[in-house]
Amino acid sequence: MANERLTPETSGPERTVISVDAMGGDKGPVAVVAGLVDSLARNPDLHVLLHGDEAQLAPLLAREPALTGRVTLRHADRVVTMDDKPSQVMRHGQGTSMWATIDAVRDGEAGAAVSCGNTGALMAVSMLRLRKLPGVNRPAIACLWPSRSPGGFNVMLDVGADVKAEASDLLQYAIMGASYARNGLSLERPRVGLLNVGTEEHKGRAELKEALELLARNAEAGGYESVGFVEGLDIPSDRVDVIVTDGFTGNVALKTGEGTAKLISELLREAFGAGLLSKFAALLALNSLKRLQKRIDPRRVNGGVFLGLNGTVVKSHGGADATGVSAAVGLAYRLARAGFLERLAARVASAEAAGQDASPVETGAAKPAGSNPEE
Amino acid sequence: MANERLTPETSGPERTVISVDAMGGDKGPVAVVAGLVDSLARNPDLHVLLHGDEAQLAPLLAREPALTGRVTLRHADRVVTMDDKPSQVMRHGQGTSMWATIDAVRDGEAGAAVSCGNTGALMAVSMLRLRKLPGVNRPAIACLWPSRSPGGFNVMLDVGADVKAEASDLLQYAIMGASYARNGLSLERPRVGLLNVGTEEHKGRAELKEALELLARNAEAGGYESVGFVEGLDIPSDRVDVIVTDGFTGNVALKTGEGTAKLISELLREAFGAGLLSKFAALLALNSLKRLQKRIDPRRVNGGVFLGLNGTVVKSHGGADATGVSAAVGLAYRLARAGFLERLAARVASAEAAGQDASPVETGAAKPAGSNPEE
Numbered sequence: 003m004a005n006e007r008l009t010p011e012t013s014g015p016e017r018t019v020i021s022v023d024a025m026g027g028d029k030g031p032v033a034v035v036a037g038l039v040d041s042l043a044r045n046p047d048l049h050v051l052l053h054g055d056e057a058q059l060a061p062l063l064a065r066e067p068a069l070t071g072r073v074t075l076r077h078a079d080r081v082v083t084m085d086d087k088p089s090q091v092m093r094h095g096q097g098t099s100m101w102a103t104i105d106a107v108r109d110g111e112a113g114a115a116v117s118c119g120n121t122g123a124l125m126a127v128s129m130l131r132l133r134k135l136p137g138v139n140r141p142a143i144a145c146l147w148p149s150r151s152p153g154g155f156n157v158m159l160d161v162g163a164d165v166k167a168e169a170s171d172l173l174q175y176a177i178m179g180a181s182y183a184r185n186g187l188s189l190e191r192p193r194v195g196l197l198n199v200g201t202e203e204h205k206g207r208a209e210l211k212e213a214l215e216l217l218a219r220n221a222e223a224g225g226y227e228s229v230g231f232v233e234g235l236d237i238p239s240d241r242v243d244v245i246v247t248d249g250f251t252g253n254v255a256l257k258t259g260e261g262t263a264k265l266i267s268e269l270l271r272e273a274f275g276a277g278l279l280s281k282f283a284a285l286l287a288l289n290s291l292k293r294l295q296k297r298i299d300p301r302r303v304n305g306g307v308f309l310g311l312n313g314t315v316v317k318s319h320g321g322a323d324a325t326g327v328s329a330a331v332g333l334a335y336r337l338a339r340a341g342f343l344e345r346l347a348a349r350v351a352s353a354e355a356a357g358q359d360a361s362p363v364e365t366g367a368a369k370p371a372g373s374n375p376e377e
Numbered sequence: 378m379a380n381e382r383l384t385p386e387t388s389g390p391e392r393t394v395i396s397v398d399a400m401g402g403d404k405g406p407v408a409v410v411a412g413l414v415d416s417l418a419r420n421p422d423l424h425v426l427l428h429g430d431e432a433q434l435a436p437l438l439a440r441e442p443a444l445t446g447r448v449t450l451r452h453a454d455r456v457v458t459m460d461d462k463p464s465q466v467m468r469h470g471q472g473t474s475m476w477a478t479i480d481a482v483r484d485g486e487a488g489a490a491v492s493c494g495n496t497g498a499l500m501a502v503s504m505l506r507l508r509k510l511p512g513v514n515r516p517a518i519a520c521l522w523p524s525r526s527p528g529g530f531n532v533m534l535d536v537g538a539d540v541k542a543e544a545s546d547l548l549q550y551a552i553m554g555a556s557y558a559r560n561g562l563s564l565e566r567p568r569v570g571l572l573n574v575g576t577e578e579h580k581g582r583a584e585l586k587e588a589l590e591l592l593a594r595n596a597e598a599g600g601y602e603s604v605g606f607v608e609g610l611d612i613p614s615d616r617v618d619v620i621v622t623d624g625f626t627g628n629v630a631l632k633t634g635e636g637t638a639k640l641i642s643e644l645l646r647e648a649f650g651a652g653l654l655s656k657f658a659a660l661l662a663l664n665s666l667k668r669l670q671k672r673i674d675p676r677r678v679n680g681g682v683f684l685g686l687n688g689t690v691v692k693s694h695g696g697a698d699a700t701g702v703s704a705a706v707g708l709a710y711r712l713a714r715a716g717f718l719e720r721l722a723a724r725v726a727s728a729e730a731a732g733q734d735a736s737p738v739e740t741g742a743a744k745p746a747g748s749n750p751e752e
Binding site for chain 1: 523524525537540541572574581582608609610611612613614622624625626628629630631632633634635636637638639640641645
């Protein structure tokens, strides 16, 4: 079983190996290496397989004594750029650092992968090399959203893997999102809500009404609590832990939230910059403002996670700096250590079995035979 | 022509009459009357037809000497509540204050209507009593969004009239939204963008690619500049003046933006409330913070406008207080004074003609014959 083969090499008490793409981010390999320094300092049993151009990377690594023995450099000739089309990368992407990063997970060398590169290309390569989990129709991208929930974050998916989703896909998103919240946010029984334009049951699109029933019926097998429809206002609230929606709506909502936060923080900066008194006030309030900034800093929640593949892939923001890269690597590390992939696969299989024979079984940690096509 | 009939009675140099629903808002008639006091003080030639329960309203009006002679009270026995279903209100809504408020516009007594009531019911009654503008398939609700654009606001539509939209509907939203921006925000040639999950032309849903072509082809007749696809990040930006999307996506985006702003302002309040130094700083920064709050205060941009009907209807937020009601009445007043409805009808007719004979004609202010089915 993959479970047994993976354990001694890529995770467990000795060390957890994460595969990292050093290329393709807007800030280049310098930001990635700086992020690794931070992340390796925080996680003593983390080891990194770093993929990219040796001529650029070797000198950067040599300058950081703390990385000695903890980063294995793997040379890759080519780089996937932000302009490359996913379909081209699928056909001609072999030899790129992105491809090699994913293949290290496929080959069981690493427990999870991280890349700051082109999202569409990363999803395409991940689909091609890792393949979908048995029982999953559409993989999804899940993000963390600063919220009023006790853990400080809610999970939302899909935020951009696919522009559409049927009712059955939304059910799988619920199961996968709940599993992610359980393993990534330590919530035993996450509250799952379905994003709609109102919370009344008669509102919204036809597929949402169908999905609402599916979500309620599979709550037991999926290990979540179904809270029904939620609205845009609820995304950052304490009413829900996991928000389920199609990739079009989710992507628009995510970017609208980012845009709103950006506008407010710019206006706030201008307000505090206007006049001597305001500047003095800003100085006094510095600590409070820093705490707030830290709370909603998008760099600290950096990392969309691809769910529904035979391998965990974390997509870091293209413009991530060292803090952002460290957050994404840290997330990949936690998920790999938690055995997240095996737990997710078990949940999907368990819900599928429940749907087939209508007798849901709670098998959170057990891995059913045949759930990994690589075997 | 309705134009001529409307002018002397409901708008023009002498006075502009607005029909207002006093009932159905969360804060009741008290907030509405307080809002009228503010709005009438700001607009010397405004006159209000106020619909609702005389027993409640007469004492409230009697307490405000400034309203004498400027508010005409019209008794209505019944009220549409937030729980009433639109279909029920369409069948049995006659005699409610909402119905009477819309009928005053239908009958040419008022230049525009304002209600804080149930959105679904208000749209249903407006559709039934005012009917759609010739050439319009799906009416839309347009909102204002605080932004980096020079006027401080962008227009977004549809934010909830209909959960779906075809490419041809999105084109009509573009034309109607541009007309609204021209008359409501004084932008001569608004920049119109189509909301998508990326700005590359190959991205998104099929109907969006089709709509992109339609928008570009009709820019001349619609009197706007087509800027192509925009993302959620662009909604509050200076890249675009009018954001076009279906009512499902638009509603989710609007409420997500509201939720994000609410979370940040709460966290900010907590940050400034934590510790003596921070409280002192908040005091010093009070003016700056007040300026910021005013800039993004949702009450000051209160009022979704229903576009595509034979009459202008402003939907105020259900929870609007006096400031919110005043903003909504002020918006209705400005639109009525500008002859917005006639201009909008002319644009829609002109774009339709251009689509038919492929020779766009610029007739921004001229009213084509037959654009009002009431005649």
